[in-house]
Amino acid sequence: MSAPIDFRVDATAYRHWQVEYDGAVATLSMNVDESGGLFEGYELKLNSYDLGVDIELNDIVQRMRFEHPEVKVVVLRSGKDNVFCAGANIRMLGGAEHSHKVNFCKFTNETRNAFEAAAVDSGQQYIAAVKGACAGGGYELALACNYIMLTDDSTSAVGLPEVPLLAVLPGTGGLTRITDKRKVRRDLADIFCSIEEGVKGQRAKDWKLVDEVVSNSTFDETVRERATIFASSSNKPDVESGIRLKKLERNITENNVSWSTINVEIDRAGRKATFHLKGPTEAAPSSMETFQAQSDQAYLLRLCRELEDAILHMRFNEMDIGLWVFSTQGDAKLLAEHESLLSENAEHWLANEVRQYWKRTLKRLDVTSRSLVALVEHGSCYAGILAEILFAVDRTYMMEDEFEDDDRSLATITLTDANFGPFPMANELTRLQTRFIGEPELVESASAHKGAQIDAAKAHELGLVTIILDDIDWEDEIRIFMEERASFSPDALTGMEANLRFAGPETMETRIFGRLTAWQNWIFNRPNAVGSEGALQRYGTGVRGNFDFERV
Amino acid sequence: MASTLDVSYDTRIPNNVGLGQDRKVLKALEKWHPGYIDWWNKLIPQNFQNSMVYLRTAVSVDPKGWTKFDYVKMPEYRWGVLLAPQVEERTIPFGEHKGKPAWQEVPGEYRNMLKRLIVIQGDTEPGSVEQQRFLGLTAPSLYDLRNLFQVNVEEGRHLWAMVYLLQKYFGKDGREEADDLLRRSSGSDEAPRMLGAFNEETPDWLSFFMFTYFTDRDGKMQLESLAQSGFDPLSRTCRFMITEEAHHMFVGETGVGRVVQATLDAMNKAGISDPNDIANVRDLGVIDLPTIQKKLNLHYTLSLDLFGQEVSTNAANAFNAGIKGRFMEHRIKDDHQLTNDSYTVKNIADGKIVEEEVPALTAVNMRLRDDYIRDASGGVGRWNKAIKKAGFDFQLTVPHEAFHRQIGVFASIKADPNGNIITNDQWEAGKNEWLPTLEDGTFIQSLMKPCYEPGQYASWIAAPKVGIDNKPGDFEFVKLHMA
């Protein structure tokens, strides 16, 4: 097995980014190391990026919130002359497996969403200070910022040249954000997405592609001014210092990956993996001060970090494992106590960050292209935040009544405030609201049982689980389900699950993960892009793509 | 009888493209014209604007008589739009459309690519005029002053030529790009010129000669490859520009040659036999050969950077599209499509310079640079011949292509002029011997005193062997207006 793609970053040695902290303003400079590609066969020229560059960005965005809560404004700029960012590296895309492309796009989308939401979630606002060419994924980086400034040097331009140049889409939110977020008129957007060289100067502002066009000689100064103004008008509370996120410890063996609170057990023959999550063993911290003193070892933060790492690790490194099974064991009451410290102190910066982090991590689960199932076994601790997993997965099986030779406490589910608001899905509804999209009253009746330990029969009645099974049926039913699942086409399953998971309204985020990504992934499979004569394969050779002009 | 070879002066803008009948483009150009005149007027010092300069003006693109010399005030120079005559039944000479009829209109699919190439070329033309704007104040002779202004007005005309293409063939976008060509300016903080070498200063006349020899030669190579273009109007425009460009390189080659000659003569006269005896040579009021070498190193390397990345997708695309060819495309014996050919390029691997075979299509830039290096060596040889003939043991050499580079694979390393990879410390220790220092600049500046008497030349430069337009050396090439 080749070395796995590792999402745990050494924050003291970023290869592609520099961050300067200056009080409430941080400057994040993209300066991609050309020879620092994650894989062989391409050079990251012109500040183009690959997964490795994005993994670092994701890490920086994360640390910005936990380690540098004093930061209110982040200025995203280029560390290179003449180019802001040329987007995803084309040779990397041309050489990558379809599955890697798809995973890569998903991860980059999640990172963009994370810093886009930082303003609302944490009061950290991102400014894109664009100098030099800003094309494709480069402009998509800027689009995810809260404010875009473009220098007016008569050469710097923003552009989405994917369609004319590469026969693919601006798939990292680009097509969606220009209309949904920036409200660019659709016909102007049509022109914008059809021209290779992009749009510069005043027109970029007129078309709402950027927020401000600034004279080149005063650009840096104006960016500084804006950053200072945004920082002083921010309502983010002043926080003196953050906590350090140390590198996660993780142990990988052939069929097992383990963290302090999670053990993932891989069944290669069955193409499934079981995520064993351990509940807390110690009492909840008495106050947020204690929580902060526990730092990255505080249970709910540690679990969240480990769960995120587990999701990313399994997504990227175990592509054949098509079914993820979630299983928890622990003290549900104790878990609820850990959680209520956070919900009772929701205004506390760190409580807020941890909760927002859970929101993002649960969303990662929502958009994971694997069959997801949760087992509510005896001794399990599906309370509050962890109960959200039950509503994120495709099916839930729950043990009913006592099992022979099983002296663990009877399986129950505990709903808390966590299940009714703070962790919305991409469609901006809670998982329960999405689950009961046609029967909102069922959300009400579930809510009436907040705090109670809901047993199997009640859970079934309330519609919280899919199937409850007793001692006699449990093992067989679950085995048959898993075998059946493993036999279906993984493509059809991915499509089916992604459609069923997001009932309800479309939002920009669901449009990015649903519509845009689906079209992009379709195009990524079409010969016009990826065939041996397709535009992506031929990019850089000088020979154009040879298109099949039949409209499909 | 009117033929297309005659420039029609029936409109404000001399041209051989039937502008008089093309109301739309004429209007666009006439709209652009005031901005251009304004740019020119603000650029060149006023007393020169009012001086009568003995300039050649294109009156026809016929090879035998395309120039006519006369006194003219520069702002009244008739910048025209002149294309080389159309070749009947011309076909696209290379790339995937090879053999098809050349395009007379812009092919939609290549519109952006063409526009970008024209804008980049167009951006260099006024750039050099901007860089050279103050040189008139320190001209070593009226002859040189005239040459400077000749180069300047022709660069201005080259800008016109590119602007014509933009306005004629690229609609609204093209007009905007034409305006932006006047908005950018060399070395500006606000909107600098697009290519690095055109934002460097041209602080003295030796720089000017080096620039016209080395950097205008890049222009020549670019024009040569655009002259191959399957887009016929571009090809015809560039073919005519090349004929003018030849004069610029002549100014450069003879200019450097005359500086060298003045140094050699002065050393011989003073009995100095060691060219490296810098202090004593400088005392003679001439520029010592080692300093000339440093200037050469600087301008040569800046010019190499203009060729872009060694392996380039854009260049490959442009070649395959039939938009930009190679130097002397018609003389190259291959399929002109480069489907299976490879080309050797240099790269850095494990800290060493290595040669690599890459698909020839992606190495079109590299090949043009190699052709350039060959083309640039001729004049250097002639300068050395003069040095040898004067009895000195000294050779001017062009540095290795890895030396002092900002663009391409060598930008990541430091190398000495022989191409040995060196450490940063070694670079710091050696750079003052390889590139002009502040002190060298100050010394050269001290020599830059105007010499406006007809037939007189500054101490540091020899008289030309022949004048311009067969005029004698003491001809009044510029009738200076002294306000």
Ligand SMILES: [Fe+2]
């Ligand atoms: Fe020129």
Ligand SMILES: [Fe+2]
């Ligand atoms: Fe020239």
